[in-house]
Amino acid sequence: MKRVAESTIRRLSLYLTALEEIDARGTRTVSSEELAQLGGTTSAQVRKDLSVFGSFGKRGLGYSVAELTARLRSILGLGRRWRVCIIGAGKVGAALAQYPGFPERGFDIVAVYDADAARIGERWGDLRVRDIATLETDARDLACDIAVLAVPASAAQRMAERAVAAGVRAILNFVPVQLSVPRNVAVRNVNMAVELEALSFALTNRG
Amino acid sequence: MKRVAESTIRRLSLYLTALEEIDARGTRTVSSEELAQLGGTTSAQVRKDLSVFGSFGKRGLGYSVAELTARLRSILGLGRRWRVCIIGAGKVGAALAQYPGFPERGFDIVAVYDADAARIGERWGDLRVRDIATLETDARDLACDIAVLAVPASAAQRMAERAVAAGVRAILNFVPVQLSVPRNVAVRNVNMAVELEALSFALTNRG
DNA sequence: ATAACTTTGTGAAGAATTTCACAAGCGCGG
């Protein structure tokens, strides 16, 4: 399959959320135009995005909500549950560990790690904060697919490397540091400073 | 000034973070190549991004760390502090309210609102959770520039409209809903589902 | 002062993404 643009994937995810919303109101069928409205884009863009993966609609009618939902879930790899570990049990790690959005969307948090002796052993719901020293040892049992990185900037690169060594193949990075990882490891950065500063720019140069 | 690409702004923010790092190690001068490495891009991209706003470097030498920092801060509108209110005092709102990254980067949280009587009045550090009913009344005194939206999906559009009515000109939206706001209001979406699903896609189609 | 290096700033080329626009397909009413 030809390379799929990052932006296309992000939009597919938005369409999926929109479809759940549409399904909840009992609608059975949806047009690219409606999907575009809910996803914040244009109908041509919706059709183009979907066309990368095949042709799922009926001309004159639109898309079957149930079928398109199933197709998108399959494309995005959501037909299974993913195993996630959180590295860093500070404020951000704690908020993420409790966030119901993870399990709701198929991402199960199976472990939380920290280096701080004061935090190791703490009970978080049905999780217990583990010693980061056991990361590699645990790896076989836990088989984490994804690591969420929420540690101090100075430790980020080192922890990313250890996570990769422990078998993780994707990293959701909350630390404002550019990680360097093998090409077969996927990284997504969530950087609050970037978002805030983009708003600051917008306010300064328009508002 | 000609329209500046969103992606350029996001990179400028990354360069700024990189510059702070460089400054902390006592380096006085930096080349586009070094900045590119720390920002996860190429030297040509760095130079192109900066050239949109002028020419700040010295050929043969690079950029003065101090001067480029000052220029970027000025471009991004960080020469002042911004007033932020959080709408929605749930888990996400709570985590954001405590996040030291906000004040560190010039964004002061001046109010937190909720609709739930059980939460109204709670003390959060030196903040008190306010009744959302007072949002518009408070507006004059508080003069919030930015609203952080962290409410249930069903309330998001309504709360965004009320925030705008209360004078907010930018919204950082954590709710997975496409907000519809006047064109002069800036919106940035942070959507965890999109990030997770992008990783899921990457794991499914490469890994 | 000159030569050898280094690094910027920027047009131009190239690549990627989005938008346009319309033929083709499908359902419905008569």
Place this chain on the structure above:
DNA sequence: CCGCGCTTGTGAAATTCTTCACAAAGTTAT
């Protein structure tokens, strides 16, 4: 079964974004 209205799927055009490549300008060593 025919015609009308609606909506998809998709080449082609337009636009936007990134990379290339190099002249110009500054630094350093001698």
